[in-house]
Amino acid sequence: IRYDDEIDLLKIFLTIWNHKQKIFLITAVAVILMFGFQTIQKRPTIILFQANTEIKSISTFDEFEYETYNYYLEKIRSKQIPTSKSFAQGPVVQKSLNLKTINKDYLFKLFIDKINDNQLSTEAIKKFSLIEPSDYNSSFEYENAVMKLASSIKVLKYKNHGKKIKSNELPYWNLEFNTDNKNKWENALKFIESKANKQIQKYLYETFNTLILNLENLKKYEIEDIEVEISEAFRNYEATISNRLVFLKEQAQIARSLNLPKNTPENRIINTAGVTKEDNFSNYYMRGYEMIEKEIELIQNRTDKKPFIENLIDLEKEKNTLLKDKDIDRIQTLFENTPIAKSDNFFAAKIKDKSTQYKKLNFETSIMPRMLISAGLFGLIFGMIYVLITNAAKKRK
Numbered sequence: 001i002r003y004d005d006e007i008d009l010l011k012i013f014l015t016i017w018n019h020k021q022k023i024f025l026i027t028a029v030a031v032i033l034m035f036g037f038q039t040i041q042k043r044p045t046i047i048l049f050q051a052n053t054e055i056k057s058i059s060t061f062d063e064f065e066y067e068t069y070n071y072y073l074e075k076i077r078s079k080q081i082p083t084s085k086s087f088a089q090g091p092v093v094q095k096s097l098n099l100k101t102i103n104k105d106y107l108f109k110l111f112i113d114k115i116n117d118n119q120l121s122t123e124a125i126k127k128f129s130l131i132e133p134s135d136y137n138s139s140f141e142y143e144n145a146v147m148k149l150a151s152s153i154k155v156l157k158y159k160n161h162g163k164k165i166k167s168n169e170l171p172y173w174n175l176e177f178n179t180d181n182k183n184k185w186e187n188a189l190k191f192i193e194s195k196a197n198k199q200i201q202k203y204l205y206e207t208f209n210t211l212i213l214n215l216e217n218l219k220k221y222e223i224e225d226i227e228v229e230i231s232e233a234f235r236n237y238e239a240t241i242s243n244r245l246v247f248l249k250e251q252a253q254i255a256r257s258l259n260l261p262k263n264t265p266e267n268r269i270i271n272t273a274g275v276t277k278e279d280n281f282s283n284y285y286m287r288g289y290e291m292i293e294k295e296i297e298l299i300q301n302r303t304d305k306k307p308f309i310e311n312l313i314d315l316e317k318e319k320n321t322l323l324k325d326k327d328i329d330r331i332q333t334l335f336e337n338t339p340i341a342k343s344d345n346f347f348a349a350k351i352k353d354k355s356t357q358y359k360k361l362n363f364e365t366s367i368m369p370r371m372l373i374s375a376g377l378f379g380l381i382f383g384m385i386y387v388l389i390t391n392a393a394k395k396r397k
Helices: 009-018 020-040 060-077 104-116 119-127 139-151 182-257 281-287 289-300 312-324 327-336 369-396
Strands: 045-057 154-158 172-179 349-351 357-364
Touching: 009 020, 009 369, 020 369, 045 104, 045 182, 060 104, 060 327, 104 119, 104 154, 104 182, 104 349, 119 139, 119 182, 172 182, 182 281, 182 289, 182 312, 182 327, 182 349, 281 289
Parallel strands: none
Antiparallel strands: 045 172, 045 349, 045 357, 154 172
16 A cells, blocks of 8 residues: 655645535534524613813902912012112013913913823823723733823813803813723722822922022022122222223323413413313313312222212112012912912812713613624634545545
8 A cells, every 4th residue: 555645735635626515514604603693682781971070260259379379479470669770760560570470361271282192181081991901901901991082082162051151151070981990990080189289289389489489599690790780890990990090190290390380360271163172181281280180089088979970879779679679578478378388288170070961871882893704713713624625535435
């Protein structure tokens, strides 16, 4: 007996092709059986709820907690202070502080922006297991599902009864989400509200302190600049006086050499335009050496030079104004008395989770295409194996 271990692929393919109708029939039977099985099974109903939750701004009474701070801030912004460069033109308006007026509109906008970025929603979905990681084949699929679910949480602006508002109408804001577990969703809402308010509080506190530090530095720099100008004014005075003394001593010597002790009418030189030239540098000696030497003596004996330094009074006044200015300290004190600085007493806005309205949404599970495809593949493979085996058995006989 001679055995041939080689597999003839062409022969196998021809066998399958010649019995294709039988294979197709087996595949069709498998698909029909699976379809029938799914049809007679009682399909479970998934119950979903469309949750609709209102977002409320702080009350007028809560907003009043910021009234003193806002009032003083506005007072600083409109304050008029003179500077050394503006005395000739009168007072100028002080530059506006880059601090925000804190009211319900500003806080509410921060709150909406915070919950719109999906970060808190993502954390809440994971924390309260709104979807389970075990339902997904990999962590990558789970993370994608979480992001998709977080993006399905809608923050919508309405007028009344769910109608969209017009641009000139006051809105109210809602959070909308489909959930199958009311308790988990309400816990998630509490988490989102708490986290959002804490992060906004931290942002406001840190931003305020940074701006205050910047203002203090700017004030310090202004004072330093004025001190530099004052020092420069003193140096300019000394240089000017030094040059002046050299000039006066020279003119006094000329007056003595010409024997001109005093400024007399005979010594006066009149130019063609009728203007005296005795104040001209070249003719200053005509004032007489007595007057010139007296001027030299007075200059050298000065003990208080400040009245003779140009703009010094204005510069010192501006410096004293900055040194005595308490606006930064006062606004900081007033800010510390706001709810932002009181860790247990701050809300930018509130999510009214207890008033959430639920609309029931029922979904029946449909026939699963994957099961039908699996049945079809199983029938196809089984049909081919069946044909090959039966054909081999016939050959042996």
